[in-house]
Amino acid sequence: MKLIVENLLCQRGGVPVLEGVSFTLGPGEALVLRGPNGSGKTTLLRTIAGLQPAAGGRIELAEDAVAYGAHADGLKATLSVAENLAFWAAIYGTDDVDTALDTYALRGLAGRPAQNLSAGQKRRLGLARLLVTGRPIWVLDEPTVSLDADSVAMFGRAVGAHLAGGGSALIATHIDLGLDARVLDVSEFAATGKMAADGFDEAFA
Amino acid sequence: MSIWEYANPRKFMGWTGRLVPVFVVLAAVLIGVGLTWGFFFTPDDYRMGATVKIIYIHVPSAMMAINAWVMMLVASLIWIVRRHHVSVLAARAAAGVGVTMTLIALITGAIWGQPMWGTWWAWDPRLTSFLILFLFYLGYLALWQAIDDPDTAADLTSVLCLVGSVFAVLSRYAVNFWNQGLHQGASLSLDKEENVADVFWQPLVVTMVGFGLLFVALVLIRTRTEIRARRLHALEARERMG
Amino acid sequence: MPDLGKYGTEVLSAYLATIALLAGLIALTWLRARRVRAALEQAEARKKNG
Amino acid sequence: MIALLVRDLKLAMRAGGGFGLGLAFFLVVTVLVPFGVGPDSGILGAIAPGILWIGALLACLLSLDRIFQLDYEDGSLDLLATAPIPMESVVLVKALAHWLTSGLPLVLAAPVLGVLLNLPAGGYLWIVVSLLIGTPALSVIGTFGAAITVGLRRGGLLLSLLVLPLYVPVLIFGTEAARRGAEGLANTTPLLMLAGISAGVLALLPFAAAAAIRVNLR
Numbered sequence: 001m002k003l004i005v006e007n008l009l010c011q012r013g014g015v016p017v018l019e020g021v022s023f024t025l026g027p028g029e030a031l032v033l034r035g036p037n038g039s040g041k042t043t044l045l046r047t048i049a050g051l052q053p054a055a056g057g058r059i060e061l062a063e064d065a066v067a068y069g070a071h072a073d074g075l076k077a078t079l080s081v082a083e084n085l086a087f088w089a090a091i092y093g094t095d096d097v098d099t100a101l102d103t104y105a106l107r108g109l110a111g112r113p114a115q116n117l118s119a120g121q122k123r124r125l126g127l128a129r130l131l132v133t134g135r136p137i138w139v140l141d142e143p144t145v146s147l148d149a150d151s152v153a154m155f156g157r158a159v160g161a162h163l164a165g166g167g168s169a170l171i172a173t174h175i176d177l178g179l180d181a182r183v184l185d186v187s188e189f190a191a192t193g194k195m196a197a198d199g200f201d202e203a204f205a
Numbered sequence: 206m207s208i209w210e211y212a213n214p215r216k217f218m219g220w221t222g223r224l225v226p227v228f229v230v231l232a233a234v235l236i237g238v239g240l241t242w243g244f245f246f247t248p249d250d251y252r253m254g255a256t257v258k259i260i261y262i263h264v265p266s267a268m269m270a271i272n273a274w275v276m277m278l279v280a281s282l283i284w285i286v287r288r289h290h291v292s293v294l295a296a297r298a299a300a301g302v303g304v305t306m307t308l309i310a311l312i313t314g315a316i317w318g319q320p321m322w323g324t325w326w327a328w329d330p331r332l333t334s335f336l337i338l339f340l341f342y343l344g345y346l347a348l349w350q351a352i353d354d355p356d357t358a359a360d361l362t363s364v365l366c367l368v369g370s371v372f373a374v375l376s377r378y379a380v381n382f383w384n385q386g387l388h389q390g391a392s393l394s395l396d397k398e399e400n401v402a403d404v405f406w407q408p409l410v411v412t413m414v415g416f417g418l419l420f421v422a423l424v425l426i427r428t429r430t431e432i433r434a435r436r437l438h439a440l441e442a443r444e445r446m447g
Numbered sequence: 448m449p450d451l452g453k454y455g456t457e458v459l460s461a462y463l464a465t466i467a468l469l470a471g472l473i474a475l476t477w478l479r480a481r482r483v484r485a486a487l488e489q490a491e492a493r494k495k496n497g
Numbered sequence: 498m499i500a501l502l503v504r505d506l507k508l509a510m511r512a513g514g515g516f517g518l519g520l521a522f523f524l525v526v527t528v529l530v531p532f533g534v535g536p537d538s539g540i541l542g543a544i545a546p547g548i549l550w551i552g553a554l555l556a557c558l559l560s561l562d563r564i565f566q567l568d569y570e571d572g573s574l575d576l577l578a579t580a581p582i583p584m585e586s587v588v589l590v591k592a593l594a595h596w597l598t599s600g601l602p603l604v605l606a607a608p609v610l611g612v613l614l615n616l617p618a619g620g621y622l623w624i625v626v627s628l629l630i631g632t633p634a635l636s637v638i639g640t641f642g643a644a645i646t647v648g649l650r651r652g653g654l655l656l657s658l659l660v661l662p663l664y665v666p667v668l669i670f671g672t673e674a675a676r677r678g679a680e681g682l683a684n685t686t687p688l689l690m691l692a693g694i695s696a697g698v699l700a701l702l703p704f705a706a707a708a709a710i711r712v713n714l715r
Binding site: 340365380 | 708
């Protein structure tokens with residue numbers, strides 16, 4: 001399950017943000033995105049996840065391959081940990097809720113409503129959701145926010161297992177996850193306006 | 206060069222620049238002539254008396270109110286199919302004119318009907334459907350105001366315009382059905398063509414064409430303004446990005 | 448001024464309302480056109496020598 | 498998709514889910530009317546179908562902006578957009594959930610409130626039938642309005658302005674069917690028109706709503 005990105009042009013609010021972005025992500029590989037805030041990491045990830053149309057260039061990606069994880073974990077406050085995971089498992093048609101609970105040591109919290117969890121526990125539940133999607137390509141935006149040291153290690157191990165299992169991961173983060181991952185500095189692709197997007201501005205300039 | 210080239214913003218600004226004054230002058234002349242002709246030089250109607258003179262503003266504005274929405278529908282379709290910025294900006298420009306024309310049609314229609322119905326407002330099917338059209342215009346304009354990103358605004362308003370058009374037609378028939386239900390003897394039918402003797406007819410055509418040209422002139426000016434505003438928004442966004 | 452008979456007020460009020468609304472629309476359109484044109488020229492100037 | 502429906506129903510039932518909100522509002526509106534219109538049962542009886550329909554319509558409107566806004570804020574909408582189920586079916590399921598939690602209770606409560614308004618004897622059956630056919634249309638049109646205004650500031654206010662004009666045909670045919678039924682007149686035409694609108698809306702609007710959501714998620 002490969003992800004190929006060629007000469008991608010990403011836009012935010014009609015203004016080009018990144019241009020000429022190219023990389024490939026094969027099975028078992030991880031790619032970490034670095035770059036200052038607002039340099040377009042989130043826009044790039046949302047474009048690859050399909051939430052935003054690419055303004056130019058090409059993304060070659062199998063259908064239903066991406067599991068997207070963003071700042072907001074998508075948890076329902078009044079549902080318990082187990083119910084949240086069971087819901088997403090049903091949506092994705094998988095049933096390995098138990099492995100997800102064990103990987104992130106949430107077994108003890110299974111019955112507790114999500115609103116009574118700490119920020120770290122909520123984030124672990126959000127990451128546990130990825131295990132339930134059964135999707136090979138993880139596209140994650142700052143996954144380790146509000147995680148303490150050993151939770152980060154727990155996440156690192158989970159990503160390692162995912163890679164070993166033939167999956168791949170594209171992660172925007174500043175923390176070293178202890179993975180042998182290639183690094184891509186997003187600021188190298190900052191848009192300079194050379195590439196003509198089909199936006200309004202260029203047609204007028 | 207396909208016709209879409211003409212709608213490229215820069216070319217559009219070019220060829221419309223020369224056209225606007227032409228339309229403005231023509232519209233002013235025609236409306237001036239039509240109204241003075243209709244107001245001063247036509248006899249009173251034996252039944253409606255002098256109120257028949259209101260026909261010269263009610264009919265043209267009512268026609269323009271509907272034409273404006275149809276134009277917005279076409280422009281929205283063009284935006285959705287071909288992503289042409291100028292057409293959706295023209296739709297927004299036309300909405301402003303359309304809502305004013307609907308308001309004029311409503312007010313003049315109510316005033317004209319007053320002697321017949323004895324009240325300022327009667328739920329005549331035609332007037333009621335203009336009232337509903339007016340609400341659709343308000344929703345459309347409010348949606349444009351509520352969204353900052355121009356592309357999102359263009360997409361959402363176009364979808365609303367498409368759906369709104371279907372419901373506007375639906376409401377038109379629902380109102381007809383509903384009014385028959387309430388008072389069997391609805392007002393005497395103010396069908397324009399039916400009781401308009403030819404002496405009233407010529408000035409009416411003149412004012413109609415005048416209103417049409419006024420509509421085109423105003424939409425051209427407002428579209429040019431929208432294009433400039435959109436260009437300004439892009440420049441400011443670029444400045445903010447540093 | 449033609450004799451408008453008993454409906455004089457109605458006819459006049461209809462014409463006045465229409466003229467007022469049209470004048471309002473034209474004024475709004477014209478003022479906004481000028482304001483946006485001016486703001487755009489400033490932005491273009493800023494862009495040129497910015 | 499069933500999982501989404503079950504989840505939404507569970508959320509509605511849970512504390513703060515707002516299940517009884519629409520119903521309570523419908524009750525209050527219907528009780529208030531006689532204070533405004535006067536206790537004369539003759540008048541009330543005549544306008545009862547209209548009052549019940551307007552009450553049901555406003556009660557539906559009340560709970561519309563919660564349909565997508567909560568999911569938008571906690572990120573679920575983004576995740577649903579990348580999930581294997583198409584956005585059109587997400588919209589349909591959301592409309593169905595709204596109908597089950599808000600529309601259906603109104604249909605059941607209407608005859609009870611009809612008593613307060615001195616609804617003529619023949620009217621009870623028809624108010625239920627017309628609401629039963631009409632409320633799905635109210636839910637789907639409302640879901641479309643919610644899809645357009647999700648994520649916009651002051652979306653709730655805008656939602657009402659966009660949706661109410663779209664409700665006019667449903668209100669006209671619904672009330673007409675109920676009123677004629679109450680007076681013993683033939684009301685098959687308005688009922689058929691109402692059913693036509695509900696069917697058409699159910700089939701076509703989810704595509705427009707899904708497109709609107711994709712635009713809002715950009």
